[in-house]
Amino acid sequence: MLLKPSVLIPWLLGMAFGLFVGSTPGLTATMAVALIVPFTFYIPDPNTGLALILGISFTAIFAGDIPAVYLRIPGTPASAAGVLDGHEMAKQGKGRLALLLDLYCSAIGGLIGTILLIIIAPQIARVALRFSNYEYFWLGILGLGVGASVSRAPVLRSLIAAALGMLLATVGIDRVSGTARFTFGQPSLSSGLDFIAIMIGLFGLSEVLRNLRLKESSTTLVGRDTHKVSGVELFSTLWRQRHLILRSSFLGTFVGALPGAGADIAAWASYGLAQKTSKKPESFGTGCDEGVVAPTTANNAAVAGAWVPALVFGIPGDSVTAIALGALLMYDIKPGPLIFEQNGTKVQGLLLIALITQLLLIPAGWFGIRAFGVMMKLPRAVVYVSVLIFSVVGAFSLRNSMFDVWIMLAAGIGGCFLEAWKVPLPPLILGLILGPMVEENLRTGLIKSDGSFWPFVTRPISFACALALGVAFVLPRLIKFFKARDGDRP
Numbered sequence: 001m002l003l004k005p006s007v008l009i010p011w012l013l014g015m016a017f018g019l020f021v022g023s024t025p026g027l028t029a030t031m032a033v034a035l036i037v038p039f040t041f042y043i044p045d046p047n048t049g050l051a052l053i054l055g056i057s058f059t060a061i062f063a064g065d066i067p068a069v070y071l072r073i074p075g076t077p078a079s080a081a082g083v084l085d086g087h088e089m090a091k092q093g094k095g096r097l098a099l100l101l102d103l104y105c106s107a108i109g110g111l112i113g114t115i116l117l118i119i120i121a122p123q124i125a126r127v128a129l130r131f132s133n134y135e136y137f138w139l140g141i142l143g144l145g146v147g148a149s150v151s152r153a154p155v156l157r158s159l160i161a162a163a164l165g166m167l168l169a170t171v172g173i174d175r176v177s178g179t180a181r182f183t184f185g186q187p188s189l190s191s192g193l194d195f196i197a198i199m200i201g202l203f204g205l206s207e208v209l210r211n212l213r214l215k216e217s218s219t220t221l222v223g224r225d226t227h228k229v230s231g232v233e234l235f236s237t238l239w240r241q242r243h244l245i246l247r248s249s250f251l252g253t254f255v256g257a258l259p260g261a262g263a264d265i266a267a268w269a270s271y272g273l274a275q276k277t278s279k280k281p282e283s284f285g286t287g288c289d290e291g292v293v294a295p296t297t298a299n300n301a302a303v304a305g306a307w308v309p310a311l312v313f314g315i316p317g318d319s320v321t322a323i324a325l326g327a328l329l330m331y332d333i334k335p336g337p338l339i340f341e342q343n344g345t346k347v348q349g350l351l352l353i354a355l356i357t358q359l360l361l362i363p364a365g366w367f368g369i370r371a372f373g374v375m376m377k378l379p380r381a382v383v384y385v386s387v388l389i390f391s392v393v394g395a396f397s398l399r400n401s402m403f404d405v406w407i408m409l410a411a412g413i414g415g416c417f418l419e420a421w422k423v424p425l426p427p428l429i430l431g432l433i434l435g436p437m438v439e440e441n442l443r444t445g446l447i448k449s450d451g452s453f454w455p456f457v458t459r460p461i462s463f464a465c466a467l468a469l470g471v472a473f474v475l476p477r478l479i480k481f482f483k484a485r486d487g488d489r490p
Contacts (some may be wrong), residue, residue, distance in 0.1 A: 001047065001060030002051070002349070002356060002490060003046055003095045003240045003412075006045065006048060007045065007047050007048045007051055008322070008365055010043075010048050010051065010052055010488065011048075011051040011052065011055050011353075011357075011360070012055075012360070012364070014036065014051065014052040014053075014054065014055040014056045014059075015055040015059045015357075015360060015361070015364045016034055016364065017036070017056060018055060018056040018058070018059030018060040018063060018261050019031060019059055019060075019063045019364060019365070019367075019368040020063075021056070021060050021063070021126060022062065022063025022064045022066075022075045022076055023057060023063040023064070023066045023368065023372060024058035024067075024075060024390060024394060027079075027083045028039055028058035029042070029061055029076055029320055030055065030320050030323065031058050032056045032057075033053055033057055033320050033323050033324060034323050036052055036053065036056055037323055037324070037326060039052075040053065040330070041330060044348055046331035046333070047349050047353065048332075049327055049330075049331065050327070050349070050353055051352050051353050053327060054221065054350070054357050055357050056352050057303055057320045057355075058106075058110050058300060058303055058326075058354075058357050058358070058361060059076075059108065059357075059361060059364060059365070060076060060298050061076060061079075061106070061263055061300055061303055061363065062076075062102065062103060062106040062296070062300060062361060062365055063075055063076075063368055064076030064078060064079030064082075064363070064373045065079045065082050065086060065099065065102040065106075065296055066099060066368060066369065067372070067390075068080070068082050068083045068086055068087065068203075068375075069082070069083075069086040069087055069089070069090050069098050069099055070087075070095055070367055070372060070489075071387055072203050072208070073200065073203050073204035073207070073390070074199060074203060075263075076263075076264075077195070077196065077199065077218070077263075077264040077433065078262070078263035078266075078267050078299040078409075079267075079296075079299070079430075080199065080203075080264060080267070080268075080293075080429055080430075081264075081267040081268045081270075081295035081299075081344045081426070082102065082267065082292065082295045082296055083141050083185050083203060083270045083293030083426070084271070084284070084285050084291055084426060085098075085284065085285060085286070085288055085289075085290075085292050086098045086099075086102065086291075086292050088285065089287040089292065090346040090437050091287070092227070092269070092287050093227045094227040094229075094287070095373075096225060096227070096229050096369065096373065097233070097234070097296045098238075098292050099369045100229060100234055100369070101234070101237065101238070101289065101292050101293055101296070102134040102292060102296045102365075102438050103361070103362060103365040103366065103454075104238055104295040104362065105236070105238070105245060105248075105292075105293050105296045105300075106246055106296050106297070106299075106300040106360045106361060106365070107359070107362050107365075108249070108358075109245070109248065109249045109252060109296070109297035109298060109299070109300040109301040109359045110255070110259065110300040110301060110303065110304055110354070110357070110358040110361065111330040111355065111358040112245075112249035112250075112301060113248070113249060113252060113253045113256070113300065113301030113302070113303065113304030113305055114304045114351065114354040114355050114358065115310055115355075116249075116250070116253045116301075116304070116305070117307055117311075117351065117354070118351050119304065120320055121307075121308045121311065121312055123153070130461060131258060131449065131461065132445075132459075133241065133442075133444045133445040133463045134441070134445050134455050134456050134459050134461075134462045135443040135459070135462055135465065136258075136437060137438060137441040137445060137456060137462075138456070138461075138465030138466055139258070139436060139437075139465065140434040140441065141465075141469060142269075142436035142465060142468065142469055144162050144166075144427075144430060144431065144434055144438070145272075145469055151376035152222055157344065157423050157424060158420060158424055159427070160423065161418070161424050161425065161426075161427040161428040162424050162427040162428065162430060162431040163429065163431065164430040165427065165429060165430065165431020165432040165433075165435060166431040166432075166434075166435035166438070166439075167435075168198070168428075168431075168432055168435075169192070169193075169195070169432050169435030169436050169439075170182060170435070170439070171183065171189055171191055171192050171193050171359055172189060172190055172191055172192030172193070173191070173192070174275075175436065175440050176443045176444060176447075177438060180208055188383055188401065188403040191399075192434075193407055194399065194404055194407065195429065195432040196394075196395075196410055196431060197395040197404040197405075197407045197408045197412075198238065198407060198408070198429070198432060199429055200391050200394050200395055200411075201391070201395070201407070201408040201409060201410065201411025201412035201413075201414075201415060201433075202411050202412065202414075202415035202425050202428065202429065203412075203415070203425065204387055204390070204391045204412070204413025205387075205388070205391050205408065205409065205411070205415070206411075206412045206413075206415030206416045206419065206425075207387070208384050208387055208388060208412075208417040209412060209413070210419060212384075226386070232274065234457075238293075238389050238456055240289075241289060241290065241293045241383070244290055244293055244297075245293060245297050247270075247273070247274075247277075248270040248273075248274065248293070248294045248295075248298040248301070249297055249298070249301040250301075251269060251270050251273060251298055251301075252265065252266040252267075252270055252297065252298030252299060252300070252301030252302040252305060253301045253302065253304060253305035253308075254305065255269055255298070255302055255305065255306075256301065256302030256303060256304065256306045257305040257306065257307025257308040257309055257388070262302065262306070263299035263300070263302040263303055263306075263432070264299070264300075264433060265295075265302075265434070266298040266299055266301070266302035267295035267296070267298050267299040267302075267429060268297070268307075270294040270297065270298030271284075271291065271294050271295045271297055271298075272295070274290050274291070274293075274294035275290075275322070278290055279423065291306050300358075303320070304354060306320065306321045307321055307354075310324070310325060310335060310340055311335050311347065312336070313333070320336050331346065331367070332403065332450060333346050333347065333350075335410045343444055346357050350474065359375050377448055391408060391412070392405055392408070394408075395407070395408035433455075447455075
């Protein structure tokens with residue numbers, strides 16, 4: 001019944017819309033789902049409405065990797081981690097290989113994530129619900145630690161970039177006390193600095209400015225895929241990275257099941273874990289396969305994982321599922337522990353739609369890669385102007401405000417200077433994303449404990465997170481120290 005024309009045609013149109021939104025910087029998967037949900041109110045068949053929503057969300061997450069690889073502009077926040085190695089591969093003439101790896105790993109990650117959703121949804125949700133403010137604080141700190149460790153720049157500069165991102169995240173109304181901070185009397189700053197506008201400026205506009213300053217264009221180089229991709233090479237690479245794909249899928253599903261974490265944090269966490277466990281960690285950031293496979297597998301798996309708490313407990317794992325919950329209620333699907341008993345048939349349809357979407361993603365994504373690849377063969381001046389127009393339109397479309405455009409321009413100029421000073425940009429973006437999470441949970445936790453820090457280290461999960469963070473920073477230095485000492489021995 002899912003493959004009848006009345007369901008399949010809207011499903012495919014929704015995936016095409018997801019491709020367009022995901023590959024346009026500033027237009028997020030959340031925005032795409034928010035735009036389409038009102039139309040589902042007029043669709044009587046729940047399968048059609050749910051196919052539209054799931055098709056858009058999975059496709060948009062993948063499509064964000066396309067401009068990330070070719071233009072160094074993440075189409076969605078979940079694609080920011082994929083910039084590090086994907087764009088480097090494109091500069092080496094392997095952009096098509098990077099995107100095909102993105103495509104197949106997105107489909108595999110989404111497929112594994114959906115299967116895990118079907119099998120162990122209650123168990124994952126039970127663990128996720130044990131996270132309180134204390135655990136979420138350490139989760140944010142771990143994310144910032146990952147941002148500092150995955151960067152190829154010195155750790156101190158990476159930490160400075162992350163701290164700058166956290167500082168920018170404090171602008172606006174304080175979520176805990178309701179006090180205005182760093183707004184300087186400007187109403188436009190009351191809602192804070194939109195990190196997507198900053199991300200577009202840092203990764204998009206700064207790239208144009210940098211290439212103009214150097215009077216050469218990496219953008220034109222990435223438009224020419226000199227490396228011919230064969231099916232044997234593609235599938236041998238996937239088979240070689242099979243363990244990493246499985247690990248990233250499991251990690252992405254788990255992180256996605258944590259309410260508020262989302263696909264962007266899952267991608268960064270998977271990238272950091274892949275680098276820590278790699279036999280060649282120094283190759284990350286230079287265009288290695290592992291740096292492409294890990295984040296793109298995790299972010300699509302996280303989309304599936306976000307449905308775990310949404311279905312079982314009615315707690316959305318991310319903003320996309322938060323919007324989609326409204327559609328579920330409209331179709332009389334009531335999330336909760338009894339959802340599989342009371343709405344078993346409808347939930348089975350939803351899960352089957354999620355599985356089939358991963359298979360449809362491959363031909364849809366292939367079409368998107370081909371279309372974008374043709375666009376990248378245009379002359380350099382046209383590409384520059386296109387990037388600038390996309391950046392301005394993407395920033396303006398966030399809140400229909402010219403203020404976000406000015407923020408984007410300022411971020412682009414600032415990003416150009418930061419790169420000239422060898423300050424990495426990805427940790428800054430991660431600081432913007434995780435800064436509010438760290439601050440809010442730290443202050444709320446201190447309020448709960450009357451100012452005591454003990455619950456942050458005495459609760460089992462909090463202690464485990466703190467211990468993992470300490471080991472992550474100390475262990476590499478100990479290994480390096482003992483290797484140096486052994487090398488000095490005669």
